[in-house]
Amino acid sequence: MTPHILTRSLDRAATTFILIVAGLGVLIPLSNLLMPQGSMFQVPTYLVALWGKYVCYAILALSIDLIWGYCGILSLGHGAFFALGGYAMGMYLMRQIGSRGVYGNPVLPDFMVFLNWDKLPWYWYGFDKFWFAALMVLLVPGLLAFCFGWLAFRSRVTGVYLSIITQAMTYALLLGFFRNDFGFGGNNGLTDFKDILGFNVQADGTRCALFLLSCLALVIAFLICRAVVTSKLGKVLIAIRDAESRTRFLGYRVETYKLFVFTLSACMAGVAGALYVPQVGIINPSEFAPANSIEAVIWVAVGGRGTLVGAALGAVVVNYAKTFFTSGPLAPYWLFMLGALFILVTLLLPKGIVGTFNAWWEPWKARRSAGIAADEESAAREDGIGAPNPAE
Amino acid sequence: MNVMDTRATSAMLYLDGVHVSFDGFHAINNLSLALEPGEMRAIIGPNGAGKTTMMDIITGKTKPDEGTVLFDGSVDLTRLDETRIAELGIGRKFQKPTVFESQTVQDNLLLALNVDHSVRGTLFWRGSKGESERIDKVLETIRLTDARNRLAGSLSHGQKQWLEIGMLLAQDPKVLLVDEPVAGMTDVETHLTAELLKQINKNHTIMVVEHDMTFVRELGVKVTCLHEGSVLAEGSIDQVSSNERVVEVYLGR
Ligand SMILES: Nc1ncnc2c1ncn2[C@@H]1O[C@H](COP(=O)(O)OP(=O)(O)OP(=O)(O)O)[C@@H](O)[C@H]1O
Ligand SMILES: [Mg+2]
Numbered sequence: 274m275t276p277h278i279l280t281r282s283l284d285r286a287a288t289t290f291i292l293i294v295a296g297l298g299v300l301i302p303l304s305n306l307l308m309p310q311g312s313m314f315q316v317p318t319y320l321v322a323l324w325g326k327y328v329c330y331a332i333l334a335l336s337i338d339l340i341w342g343y344c345g346i347l348s349l350g351h352g353a354f355f356a357l358g359g360y361a362m363g364m365y366l367m368r369q370i371g372s373r374g375v376y377g378n379p380v381l382p383d384f385m386v387f388l389n390w391d392k393l394p395w396y397w398y399g400f401d402k403f404w405f406a407a408l409m410v411l412l413v414p415g416l417l418a419f420c421f422g423w424l425a426f427r428s429r430v431t432g433v434y435l436s437i438i439t440q441a442m443t444y445a446l447l448l449g450f451f452r453n454d455f456g457f458g459g460n461n462g463l464t465d466f467k468d469i470l471g472f473n474v475q476a477d478g479t480r481c482a483l484f485l486l487s488c489l490a491l492v493i494a495f496l497i498c499r500a501v502v503t504s505k506l507g508k509v510l511i512a513i514r515d516a517e518s519r520t521r522f523l524g525y526r527v528e529t530y531k532l533f534v535f536t537l538s539a540c541m542a543g544v545a546g547a548l549y550v551p552q553v554g555i556i557n558p559s560e561f562a563p564a565n566s567i568e569a570v571i572w573v574a575v576g577g578r579g580t581l582v583g584a585a586l587g588a589v590v591v592n593y594a595k596t597f598f599t600s601g602p603l604a605p606y607w608l609f610m611l612g613a614l615f616i617l618v619t620l621l622l623p624k625g626i627v628g629t630f631n632a633w634w635e636p637w638k639a640r641r642s643a644g645i646a647a648d649e650e651s652a653a654r655e656d657g658i659g660a661p662n663p664a665e
Numbered sequence: 666m667n668v669m670d671t672r673a674t675s676a677m678l679y680l681d682g683v684h685v686s687f688d689g690f691h692a693i694n695n696l697s698l699a700l701e702p703g704e705m706r707a708i709i710g711p712n713g714a715g716k717t718t719m720m721d722i723i724t725g726k727t728k729p730d731e732g733t734v735l736f737d738g739s740v741d742l743t744r745l746d747e748t749r750i751a752e753l754g755i756g757r758k759f760q761k762p763t764v765f766e767s768q769t770v771q772d773n774l775l776l777a778l779n780v781d782h783s784v785r786g787t788l789f790w791r792g793s794k795g796e797s798e799r800i801d802k803v804l805e806t807i808r809l810t811d812a813r814n815r816l817a818g819s820l821s822h823g824q825k826q827w828l829e830i831g832m833l834l835a836q837d838p839k840v841l842l843v844d845e846p847v848a849g850m851t852d853v854e855t856h857l858t859a860e861l862l863k864q865i866n867k868n869h870t871i872m873v874v875e876h877d878m879t880f881v882r883e884l885g886v887k888v889t890c891l892h893e894g895s896v897l898a899e900g901s902i903d904q905v906s907s908n909e910r911v912v913e914v915y916l917g918r
Pocket of ligand 1: 692710712713715716718719760
């Protein structure tokens with residue numbers, strides 16, 4: 274009745290997804306590094322970085338799908354966890370600059386020197402060590418999500434109210450991080466990174482390694498999500514999504530379940546942000562903008578809520594379109610197009626790309642296998658109570 | 666929670682002087698009722714009498730403004746939430762059948778099983794032979810074995826009612842609160858449901874709300890008639906249905 278966790282979580286679609294991500298994760302860097310520059314088989318470095326960014330967005334989308342698609346928690350503030358993970362990584366990268374900064378201060382990042390600060394604020398301690406920063410990438414978003422979720426879920430804040438307070442959360446952080454005295458570089462954020470673990474962040478090799486790592490992180494995040502949603506806990510999450518109060522009457526502590534996935538999801542978003550920052554070379558408060566979080570939810574809706582693969586696909590498709598359109602003459606209209614896309618998807622493909630595909634594919638597959646099975650099985654087997662009368 | 670040895674009553678469920686009002690409307694008025702262990706009680710009463718609201722109070726969905734609600738003679742239910750009350754062993758079937766529509770019949774039962782309901786327990790859950798045997802048995806009892814892999818949402822109204830009763834069986838609570846179990850069922854199904862409840866009653870305490878008098882008669886248990894949030898009459902079905910005030914309430918509608 275219960276297959277092993279791996280067979281359970283790896284159906285054909287999941288395996289295909291992992292193979293594709295892993296394949297790209299290896300092939301794109303190989304082509305970039307091994308093929309001669311300018312050859313048609315060589316993926317230029319700027320594209321490696323661009324696709325690395327998409328992969329990070331895909332991880333963020335997965336984290337949103339885990340809570341929204343499977344537990345019905347519509348967070349419109351997930352960009353905050355992404356940005357916090359990004360800042361934690363950015364702080365490490367800033368401290369790696371050391372005396373190579375414009376002001377040449379061995380400890381203080383440039384913006385602190387500029388603000389005439391004479392010593393490092395306490396919350397910057399430890400960020401010169403990679404392991405510490407990596408821990409913070411998980412811990413800071415996780416802790417914020419835990420505290421936020423503990424308050425919200427215990428008070429049974431749900432639906433649109435929850436969405437609104439998640440927006441408020443990211444907006445509050447936006448305002449905070451904009452301030453110079455907050456100690457995170459204010460408006461300009463953190464940038465001018467030099468190296469990561471001793472490797473030049475600009476170098477082709479480093480970019481390729483970061484791309485590979487991002488793909489690896491996507492695969493791991495996907496595996497974690499699959500393990501969660503295919504476990505019995507996943508069934509409880511869906512039960513909560515579909516009939517929260519009913520789930521309580523069965524003796525499930527709904528708020529604990531929500532808190533668990535919300536925190537897990539925030540940690541995943543944090544990792545996505547941490548991988549994003551060295552690849553784009555900057556993190557600033559605009560990452561906290563409420564619109565960013567909403568955009569990420571649109572990726573999931575477009576790709577197909579509650580499908581995981583769809584979320585990742587949606588992130589890549591929408592961002593590819595964004596890159597395509599915002600670099601052309603249509604750039605000023607991108608937000609309108611995004612809005613239109615969302616409306617179209619909601620009206621025409623309410624299940625998103627993957628959801629619609631499944632709805633079309635699965636009955637077909639079932640019919641095909643039923644056609645084979647029908648010969649063997651007698652027609653006598655009927656469903657449960659014979660011809661029940663739904664009259665009232 | 667109170668200490669277990671200070672039982673205030675021998676009753677399994679004990680309500681005394683309960684009041685609930687919604688924005689000034691008194692849905693439950695000085696309601697007092699006691700269910701002995703192992704008893705099955707039928708609750709009747711016109712629409713809006715407060716039958717469902719009473720179940721809401723017992724299961725922690727609605728907090729009473731006043732009054733005592735005790736489980737097992739000692740546990741004050743007014744201080745506990747839905748999850749805790751369910752854990753104590755009070756299960757409920759809703760008036761409008763509420764099953765997890767996007768999950769299979771089998772998974773609905775799996776979710777209802779009274780096993781470890783903690784996050785860790787469900788995350789690392791690996792089914793056991795005992796569990797699947799219990800599910801098989803329930804499926805057989807509710808006659809949904811052949812529909813086990815169908816989505817609960819695709820069941821007929823009657824089948825959903827049965828599935829929800831099946832979920833109660835899987836939950837195996839001490840007390841079952843069953844709200845209108847035979848609504849939308851054929852006569853045959855109604856009869857089968859009465860048989861099933863009698864069967865379950867052999868080792869569970871049951872409170873069943875129902876409008877269908879044939880069904881209530883078939884149960885053959887003590888009947889309580891509610892009206893405007895309090896007990897109007899109590900006794901055998903014949904006593905209650907010949908009670909002048911009950912007749913008046915039902916005809917006066
Ligand atoms: N949450 C609520 N808010 C306001 N009024 C409520 C609420 N719940 C119940 N009521 C009112 O309380 C009264 C009792 O309702 P209840 O559902 O308990 O009746 P019932 O006996 O179950 O009736 P029925 O046979 O129709 O199911 C009704 O008038 C109903 O409108
Ligand atoms: Mg009712």
